[in-house]
């Protein structure tokens with residue numbers, strides 16, 4: 001069984017992604033949570049993760065850091081974590097990469113705070129642009145893959161995992177969405193694993 005080391009659930013969007021992918025793939029793992037923003041945080045993380053950042057996966061002698069690399073590693077164990085068809089898989093990887101490397105305004109303007117409810121009255125132009133781009137991709141996915149299942153590419157894949165923190169962000173900041181995106185957000189929020197994560201956020205001290 002591998003170990004997944006994660007940060008405080010309420011704030012660690014990067015941790016949620018591979019954690020959710022592993023849960024949805026049905027892969028058993030041992031979870032170690034390190035509270036962020038403490039004087040001991042960095043030293044504790046460095047006991048596991050060579051980059052000094054979380055998440056980090058340890059599978060015997062194999063150490064994998066960086067959330068997207070961990071999602072890729074999980075997909076090597078369970079191939080259903082990417083779409084089966086090559087074109088869809090390429091698009092899914094592009095969307096995952098865009099989330100991984102982009103949307104800085106959204107990350108800064110709408111920081112993850114799962115247990116909070118903070119209706120957003122005046123998003124900046126940059127945040128609005130990020131929201132619009134994300135929603136346009138979700139709408140396109142749902143339009144093309146709704147016959148195959150309720151997730152972005154039909155069945156649950158790493159793309160759903162990569163955008164899972166955006167689900168929590170949109171709920172925290174009460175972002176209004178078009179119908180297909182709203183349905184996908186509802187599907188994601190209703191997943192037992194997402195509910196487990198949310199409940200753990202509420203129970204978390206910091």
Ligand SMILES: N[C@@H](CCC(=O)N[C@@H](CS)C(=O)NCC(=O)O)C(=O)O
Pocket residue numbers: 007011012013014015036041042045052053054055065066067068
């Ligand atoms: N690009 C990294 C980002 C990881 C990251 O920034 N993790 C934060 C928690 S969400 C962290 O470890 N912060 C602790 C620190 O910087 O001391 C990934 O995708 O895994």
